[in-house]
Amino acid sequence: MYSAIILKEWLKTRRVFFLGLILSLLIAAYAILTMNSVIKTFGVVSIWLNMLLKDASMVDVVTYLPLAIGVALGVAQMAPEMSHKRLKLTLHLPYPNMKLIALMLSTGIIEIFVISVIQMAVIAVYDLTIMHPYLVGRVMLTMLPWYLAGFLGYMFTAAICLEGTWRMRILLALPSIAILMTLFMQSGVMAAYNRMLLIIILLIIWVAVLSFGSIIRFKEGLQD
Amino acid sequence: MKRFYYITFTLLCIAVLSWVLPWLVSLCFPQSDRDPFVGFSPVNDKFIVSLATETGEPGKVEYKIWDVDPVTGETTTTYTTEERDSLLPEIYANQLASKGLMPDSLNGVEMTMHNIRRNRWMFNSQPRNLNRTVPHLYPLMESMPKRFDLENPTVALYLPGEVQVIDMGTNSIDTLKTRRFAKMFADRGFVFPAKEASANVTVRKAYDNGYLLIDANNDLYHLKMQANRPSMARIDHPADITPAHVFVLENADRALYGIVTTLEGRTFVIARDDYYSLIELPGVVFNPETDRMTIIKNLFSWVIKVNDGDKSTWTALSSDDLSLIGTYSYEYPANTLDIIEPWIFPFTTSFTTGNDYHVYPRIADFSWRAVFLNIVLALILAVVLKRRESKCVWPKLIVTVIFGIFAFIPLILKLK
Structure with missing residues (x-):
């Protein structure tokens, strides 16, 4: 049953996963080509000085992609469950409901994690060839909130999709949008979110509660 | 789990509203504190304060200019902009030079543009x-x-x-x-x-x-x-x-x-x-x-302005030996937002401030004055919950008294 559920989730999300992975690699390649172009025009020192003196991470193009992937994966995975009330069938599987939801969410989280790690690794490997590991670490710390926003976006999307009533979906969407906004619109300075990383990780875990709550409400018959 | 779900949702709403609502209110009451420009005149040895004030016409300002004695803090005269230029010749050197009003020397110091620029x-x-x-x-x-x-x-x-x-x-x-x-x-x-x-x-x-x-x-x-x-x-x-x-x-x-x-x-x-x-x-x-x-x-003095957010203090020192000449302070008048906000919000949350480049939640501006509104909102909530025959009324009322409007909004919504 365990592997069957994972297979079911994989079949639902594989297209979005590969699309997200390809898009991530293309965006990473674009960021690298942009840096290459700057190096050829102004020299590699200009990259260092831009980072050290102007707080330019040179990878801003990545900013919204992890969030888009997280939301897309959440929709691809959870929306089919809600169409024609298929979630009822899922919940009738001979597997504890809460464990089932945890397994579903874990599948999505692992897929986002894989995409994020691959993209980060590609950028980090290139950066290490042109700049000091300390600077590469700063670039990674700058990107980390964007990837965490992908996980958070996924969790919120899952909770909203699994919710049975439109009224509650809208009510869940409003704080979700506001919280996700804080991850992008507050500062463009490198490593500005360092003090908030642990809070975001705890928030991701906490927000998972909303998906379980949506399921309980669904089982109680709170559906449109 | 269901109760935990509602608690999670309510807390999320409180967190978000404590950030969004003060921000929306601040948009309604934009702050327009103008900082005066303060120079120290080598002509009359006084601070010269220039404050731009609104004329009522959009984009147009007029200057209120006065002097302040660095020792007694007294104001004796107000000035026109032309008079101010003459009182601060090192700062308005270009203005004076263009009108041919630049003195040849002041206090025994040659007032050439080269000398002014080199010492400024x-x-x-x-x-x-x-x-x-x-x-x-x-x-x-x-x-x-x-x-x-x-x-x-x-x-x-x-x-x-x-x-x-x-x-x-x-x-x-x-x-x-x-x-x-x-x-x-x-x-x-x-x-x-x-x-x-x-x-x-x-x-x-x-x-x-x-x-x-x-x-x-x-x-x-x-x-x-x-x-x-x-x-x-x-x-x-x-x-x-x-x-x-x-x-x-x-x-x-x-x-x-x-x-x-x-x-x-x-x-x-x-x-x-x-x-x-x-x-x-x-x-x-x-x-x-x-x-x-x-x-x-400049040639004759150092004017050091320190702004701590609530007030600005200017300290004038002699350029010769860095001895203290005097100080002048200006406190910003309270604006509408500062007056209204403590009565509405028990606290506010923000993620950034003008003083740093870090992003993290900061809970500040705690106000006991908001408790009056909080009690009124709790009473309204009590009536509504009684009509709905809701469960867990007391915890909701206590949360409203503490968190005020931030808790009232999610709790008044009929979650079912």
Whole structure:
């Protein structure tokens, strides 16, 4: 049953996963080509000085992609469950409901994690060839909130999709949008979110509660 | 789990609303505090204060200009803009020169444009520039370039627990320079790690003064790279001060190396005379982590403005010996938002401030005044919940009394 559920989730999300992975690699390649172009025009020192003196991470193009992937994966995975009330069938599987939801969410989280790690690794490997590991670490710390926003976006999307009533979906969407906004619109300075990383990780875990709550409400018959 | 779900949702809403609602209210009441410009007149030895005020017509302002005695704090005269220009000839030199009103000399000092420009500089410090995740890689300029013009740095210092000079072009350690710098740091007694390093890394300046450093023992050092070799000096300081922050100066008069602030709240300049002598700026109370500072130095005086957010204080010092002439303070009038907000919100949440570049939730502006509105909202909620025959009424009312409007909005929504 365990592997069957994972297979079911994989079949639902594989297209979005590969699309997200390809898009991530293309965006990473674009960021690298942009840096290459700057190096050829102004020299590699200009990259260092831009980072050290102007707080330019040179990878801003990545900013919204992890969030888009997280939301897309959440929709691809959870929306089919809600169409024609298929979630009822899922919940009738001979597997504890809460464990089932945890397994579903874990599948999505692992897929986002894989995409994020691959993209980060590609950028980090290139950066290490042109700049000091300390600077590469700063670039990674700058990107980390964007990837965490992908996980958070996924969790919120899952909770909203699994919710049975439109009224509650809208009510869940409003704080979700506001919280996700804080991850992008507050500062463009490198490593500005360092003090908030642990809070975001705890928030991701906490927000998972909303998906379980949506399921309980669904089982109680709170559906449109 | 269901109760936990509702608690989670309500807490999320409280967190978000405590951020969004104060922000929306602040949009309705934009703050327009205008800072007066204050100069010290060498003509009448008084502060000259210029405050722009709204005329009522959009985009148009008129200036209210008056003087303040630096000792008594009394105002005796108001001035027109033309009169102000004449009272502050070093600041409005171009205006006066264009009208042929520039005096030949003042207080025995020749008032040529060359003399004015050479003895005039400005320094500005903002808390944001310190309160950020500062990269501990320090681009190092060549202070004695082969050609006259300054060039962009090609090496960077990395001071984790030892000296590393990184060649930025090849992304590798420059072993020769590393060896030279390491020896120099050891010879001067520098203790790692470096607490702070300050420099102005730009080619848009007349010369390079390198870095001012504070080591782990709170000792001050001055470091430059000259002809690819390190030049380092240890700067003695009084035993009763602990340097906290340093700022490099590269002014046209070349009289100073920089500014030092201390944990004790004192501010010093590092003078070139007498081999790095520290001279205190009397009357200046400045914490660079919370206050903004502007120094305008000219032929006759230094005017140092320190803004702590609630008020600005200008301190005038004599340019000759940096003795205190007097101070002037200006407190910003309370605006509508400051008056209204404490009555509506029990607290506010924000993620950024104007004083730093960090992003994290900060809960502030706690106000007991909001409890009146909170009780009214709790009573409204009690009536609504009674009509709905809701469960857990008391916890909801208590939460509303504590969190006020932030809890009232999610709780009044009929969640089912």
